[in-house]
Amino acid sequence: MSPPSSSTSSSEPSRASQLRELSRVVVWTLVFLLAIDAGLGVWLGEPPHGPEQASGSLQRYFEYGRSTESKIRSQVGPTDALTHPLALKGWIEPPVGQPRAAPAGAGALVAVYGMSFSANVALAMHEQMPQLAVRNAGGPGATLAHSYAMYQRDRHEHEASVIVLGVLASSFPSLSTLSHATWNFEAPSPHFYPRYRLEGGALASTPAPIASLAELREALADPARFEALRAALEQGDAFYDPLVFRESPLDRSLIARALRRAWGQRAKRGTIARFHGPDGYTNELGAIDVSHAILREFVTSVRADGKLPVLLLLQDQGYADHLYRAFLPVIEATGVDFVSTHEIAPASDLSNFVRDGHFTPENDRRIGRALGERILERLDK
Amino acid sequence: MNFDSLQYLLFLPAVYLLYRLLSHAGQNRMLLVASYFFYGCWDVRFLSLIMLSTAFDYASALMIDRGALSRRQGLLASAWAVLGMVGFAAIDWRQLAAPEPTGALLAPTGIFAALAVAAVCGVAAAFYTRFAALPEPTRRRAALIASLVVDLGVLGFFKYFNFFAGSFEQLLNSLGFEASHWHLDVVLPVGVSFYTFQAMSYTIDVYRGRLRATPSLADFALFVSFFPQLVAGPIERATHLLPALVNTRSVRLDQSLRGLHLILLGLFKKVAIANGVAQSVDSVYNSTHAAGAGDVALATLLFAVQIYCDFSAYTDIARGSAKLLGIDLIENFRQPYFSTNPSEFWRRWHISLSTWLRDYLYIPLGGNRGRQASTYRNLAATMLLGGLWHGAAWNFVLWGAFHGAILCAHRFASGGREPARGAWTWLKLPLFFAITCYGWLLFRANSFEQIAAFTTALATGAGAFALSIHPPTFAALIGLPLLFALEAVEHVRDDRLYYLRFPVWTRGALYAAMVFVILLGTSNEPTQFIYFQF
Numbered sequence: 001m002s003p004p005s006s007s008t009s010s011s012e013p014s015r016a017s018q019l020r021e022l023s024r025v026v027v028w029t030l031v032f033l034l035a036i037d038a039g040l041g042v043w044l045g046e047p048p049h050g051p052e053q054a055s056g057s058l059q060r061y062f063e064y065g066r067s068t069e070s071k072i073r074s075q076v077g078p079t080d081a082l083t084h085p086l087a088l089k090g091w092i093e094p095p096v097g098q099p100r101a102a103p104a105g106a107g108a109l110v111a112v113y114g115m116s117f118s119a120n121v122a123l124a125m126h127e128q129m130p131q132l133a134v135r136n137a138g139g140p141g142a143t144l145a146h147s148y149a150m151y152q153r154d155r156h157e158h159e160a161s162v163i164v165l166g167v168l169a170s171s172f173p174s175l176s177t178l179s180h181a182t183w184n185f186e187a188p189s190p191h192f193y194p195r196y197r198l199e200g201g202a203l204a205s206t207p208a209p210i211a212s213l214a215e216l217r218e219a220l221a222d223p224a225r226f227e228a229l230r231a232a233l234e235q236g237d238a239f240y241d242p243l244v245f246r247e248s249p250l251d252r253s254l255i256a257r258a259l260r261r262a263w264g265q266r267a268k269r270g271t272i273a274r275f276h277g278p279d280g281y282t283n284e285l286g287a288i289d290v291s292h293a294i295l296r297e298f299v300t301s302v303r304a305d306g307k308l309p310v311l312l313l314l315q316d317q318g319y320a321d322h323l324y325r326a327f328l329p330v331i332e333a334t335g336v337d338f339v340s341t342h343e344i345a346p347a348s349d350l351s352n353f354v355r356d357g358h359f360t361p362e363n364d365r366r367i368g369r370a371l372g373e374r375i376l377e378r379l380d381k
Numbered sequence: 382m383n384f385d386s387l388q389y390l391l392f393l394p395a396v397y398l399l400y401r402l403l404s405h406a407g408q409n410r411m412l413l414v415a416s417y418f419f420y421g422c423w424d425v426r427f428l429s430l431i432m433l434s435t436a437f438d439y440a441s442a443l444m445i446d447r448g449a450l451s452r453r454q455g456l457l458a459s460a461w462a463v464l465g466m467v468g469f470a471a472i473d474w475r476q477l478a479a480p481e482p483t484g485a486l487l488a489p490t491g492i493f494a495a496l497a498v499a500a501v502c503g504v505a506a507a508f509y510t511r512f513a514a515l516p517e518p519t520r521r522r523a524a525l526i527a528s529l530v531v532d533l534g535v536l537g538f539f540k541y542f543n544f545f546a547g548s549f550e551q552l553l554n555s556l557g558f559e560a561s562h563w564h565l566d567v568v569l570p571v572g573v574s575f576y577t578f579q580a581m582s583y584t585i586d587v588y589r590g591r592l593r594a595t596p597s598l599a600d601f602a603l604f605v606s607f608f609p610q611l612v613a614g615p616i617e618r619a620t621h622l623l624p625a626l627v628n629t630r631s632v633r634l635d636q637s638l639r640g641l642h643l644i645l646l647g648l649f650k651k652v653a654i655a656n657g658v659a660q661s662v663d664s665v666y667n668s669t670h671a672a673g674a675g676d677v678a679l680a681t682l683l684f685a686v687q688i689y690c691d692f693s694a695y696t697d698i699a700r701g702s703a704k705l706l707g708i709d710l711i712e713n714f715r716q717p718y719f720s721t722n723p724s725e726f727w728r729r730w731h732i733s734l735s736t737w738l739r740d741y742l743y744i745p746l747g748g749n750r751g752r753q754a755s756t757y758r759n760l761a762a763t764m765l766l767g768g769l770w771h772g773a774a775w776n777f778v779l780w781g782a783f784h785g786a787i788l789c790a791h792r793f794a795s796g797g798r799e800p801a802r803g804a805w806t807w808l809k810l811p812l813f814f815a816i817t818c819y820g821w822l823l824f825r826a827n828s829f830e831q832i833a834a835f836t837t838a839l840a841t842g843a844g845a846f847a848l849s850i851h852p853p854t855f856a857a858l859i860g861l862p863l864l865f866a867l868e869a870v871e872h873v874r875d876d877r878l879y880y881l882r883f884p885v886w887t888r889g890a891l892y893a894a895m896v897f898v899i900l901l902g903t904s905n906e907p908t909q910f911i912y913f914q915f
Contacts, residue, residue, distance in 0.1 A: 015634050018634045018635060018638070019634070021885060022634075022638060024885045024889075025885055025888050025889055025892065026889075027889070028885055028886045028888065028890065028893075029888075029893045030889075030893075031889065032889050032892075032893030032894070033893045033896060035893075036893060036897050061855055065904075255900055258900045258901050258903065258904065259900060259903065261903075262900070262903030262904045265904050269906075346669065348667075348668065349669045349670040350664050350665075350667075350670060350849060350851075351668065351849045352670070355851070
């Protein structure tokens, strides 16, 4: 091989002085980066603990990239009073403070299983149609698996004559998870739920690795048990990523947190892309087959109890009518009543949503009205 | 492979290390392989087209310049074209890579294309003696025309066929005729407009006698496909880039450092700012709601920021990457938003395209050599075609027409003289920026209905305070003032190396701030470089 032609033509002293200057610039860059990291870290202070909220938007911003485990540890206090509200929500337990039967004067009790979207719609429905009392049960951004598990757990705890199953389009890709904390790592709610699968055509489930907040407290205090939880998530949760989940000393560095956040977002986008493309959902890991089986079981079970099943399909931003199209075969096969938001508040019109992605109150009312009218129409029959 | 991806972060150092180990000839061969690999990462089928264009322009230029091809050159060009077709169009490599193949390994369309190319090569060989015997002017002109037909044919078919067929179909339907579906299921090859224009400039310059045709197919192939600027420019001239590739190069330290500075600046613009404002722009332009004047104005302003940061970032990273290899690419942007009139804007924005259009379209049309009316016609036609170059959609044509109109108006008002900068500059600057932004509205809009609705909103001021636009990300919000400061300093000092005059610790602080903001920006939703679609 002939000698490299990429030789320097300039004189050596000049090159040496340039190298010296380069090394000084690199050193100063590193010094300033460390100063920014440490200075901002000191200024923003310790992460919030227990029920405390991050004190400002900047602190919240830099908390997003902290490891999920670290966030869970800071959320969960020794008692409920010393625990962050996010950690109290979503456990598969009958809801507290919700009516068990239709109050006197109300026509019917409607039990709604879902998430904040469905709860807002249900409350808006009740406001406009007081004869329909509401029993809301769910969790933050609940997946179909969570809502179905919640329905099963709560099934015999009330006398509702109508059962609404709320399904959120953006939560559909998270069907193959065991916890909200894995797929919503920026603001995790550390509750757990079963994962469903098909075995010989029948619906089977992997139980939630942690059943209650009390169990989670025990696991956090027991390294072996927490390691077992990590292993269960690694094996059974499509969104689990050890780099994002595991606590590490790097949690103290804002720069490391920024990088972890970017990594987490990238991993999350990659996983979502397996389940959802521009034309709708894919059947990755049998997600569509499993969701169809869940819906069929739900309808059969509610009807067996002599109640009215209703599906509430909540198509949020970026999902057009994909949920409706994915569930249409089951809707047609079972004849289940449904309300889909894609015709009431299309996802393509971003003014239908508020900044955090929820429907505007006006749209909650419109969807609530449509839901109430459908229920009353069926109850009248 | 995006410049802001992890893959490129690995690819560039690997190329750089290999480059430093090789001799000049080895460097060029390695760069050609790397460039084809880089391009093939998008879709390996695209390589068939670039190899076809390369082979054809290589042979055409030799026929223009020397009037003859050696047997070896003829065989090489034919083999290159046929190999490209067989290797990357007839064989569907995606079937091999897919875990579950969905089709056959041999693609019928690709086989047909390969046979067609082989037939053309055979016909060319059969008629070669007669062609070479033509009188020189006829032969030169015929070879140039053949080259332009192939280049523009590839561009026209892949980029514009569906557009014109669809428009014609609509026209027939509107006239009451039943038009069948003429839509073809073709993929638009990334960067086809850029490399086609670059290859065309080569054969035209050879025809004009500005440079000799290169006898080396490998060197010419590298000129067409040089990876830093292959996909989104700058559109290089053969008179500039080809000698840099053919001649022995040296990699100077100051050049490498400048390259690293440009790469960092490009990542800062793209990752932190362009990606950080993209969702804000989309929240208005991609929504079906009736946006108010405030939303339209803000979204359009942010699109002006997005497209500048996105496109100039690509250029920065391209130029920076090339500098690491000891090659200087031409400048493509010079603080365009500090322009006070359209003429100045086009000397600062996408310089490689505007000078290309000037040299190969405007001047051949007559430029400003004829009557005033002809000059206006030439200006308008050039800008109209410049608009169409961007994309196969009528809003790009409208954008081109808009710029043609304001260029004519400016020429009419100034009498063709460049107004001196003076006290009025600071008044003209925001005014012309607003005009530029309206042009971006035409460029970004998804339909004529949206253009009409947004223009009405801006004109009436309806809904000026009812904002539903998503706010830009934190990284964009803190990156934008920093970028503005850097651009302002560079503009005022009129010095590209202004940062070298800063004390060392200030440069350290500047780079630390940029790195920090880039790291924050890595959480932004990544978006494809806007100009890839062109």
